[in-house]
Amino acid sequence: MTATAIARSYLFVPANRPERFAKAHASGADRVILDLEDAVSEGDKDRARQLLADYLAAGGTGLVRINATQTRWFEDDVRACLKPGVLGVVLPKAESAAQIAEVAKHLPPEVKVLPLIETAAGMTNVAEIAAARGVERLIFGTVDFRTELGIEGDDQELLFFRSMLVLASRAAGIAAPVDGVTVSISDVDELRAASTRGRRLGFGAKLCIHPAQVAEVNTAYRPTEAQLAWAQRVIDGAKSSPGAFQLDGEMIDAPVITRAADLLRQAGRLPS
Structure with missing residues (x-):
């Protein structure tokens, strides 16, 4: 027998676009993230959650990115994640072990939390978050993080912070972290360079925002x-x-x- 291969690619798909769900799963991504947060406008949150529930009831599967603990949608989002088919919960703006506990207490033991580290407070407490019970692996939310800190680049500018996630993950004994998105969908060279950089720094996977990015990410994070x-x-x-x-x-x-x-x-x- 062999162990299950560790996921290398995580593809976002808006939860209010069910016509894209099948394409996302067919992309070759190791995990599909059904997104209730950034990809869905405030006025469409409830409809997106209902579409997600319908999809899960019909046998669909995926990770779910809920809205942050401090938002008014959080509790309804967590309840939606109690349905069969939810493989994990992505928590945005994760900043403390207490937030992880708040999510995990609502979930069955087999459904793990993947905290998004995308704020200064989250980075400051990254070791605590990584070690919290119920955490599967960390995700680096590079776009939001750069915005909050006023960082203009995604390469050497984030080297220290990427290494912090790798170190915290290893110290906590969890899987290597997931690197952030490459926002340029059509620039294959940029995606390849970013994926190779993440792997060399100790990341184990990368977020994708379009199915066209999946194959390149899978190749970069797969041992030859x-x-x-x-x-x-x-x-x-x-x-x-x-x-x-x-x-x-x-x-x-x-x-x-x-x-x-x-x-x-x-x-x-x-x-x-």
Whole structure:
């Protein structure tokens, strides 16, 4: 048997556009986020929630991005997430472990919370949030974060903050975080560079805002066949050679074996 591959791509689709749901699921995205927040105007929140309920009742599935805990839509949104088919709840403007607890207490244990870190307060408390019970993994809301802090770029300008999410996730023992969106839908080179950067920094996945972005993101966050072949040889060697050993002229010890296991786990190839 193999472990389940870790999700690499998360595709947003507005919850008030049910005609797009099937296309989103057919895009190859590992997770579809049915969005009740930013993609839906204030006047359409209730209708979007009802369309979401209808979709779930008909057998639909997905993550749900609810509205923030301090909004008037929060409680109705959380109640909508109690229906079968909800695979997780994305919490915007996550700023404390108490907010995570407020969401998690309404949900069955198998439905986890994915906090969006997109404010200065959220970043300040990122370690606390990552360690909160019920958290599956962190998401970096780069657009809102840059807006609040007055940051003009999405590359080196956010390096420190991206590393904070990676560090907090590892310390909390949860999956590697999800990087923010690339807003340019048609610029493949920009998307590829952003995806490669996120992977190299330690992110495990990326948000997508259009189905056309999914394939590139999946490729960037998927270990190559050469990497997986190397990882399997390391794991096989570790079984027959306890402690440190040599492979292709390189010393293999515990940290390298852990890295090999992580690569196989990402691809769902680690024996259980």
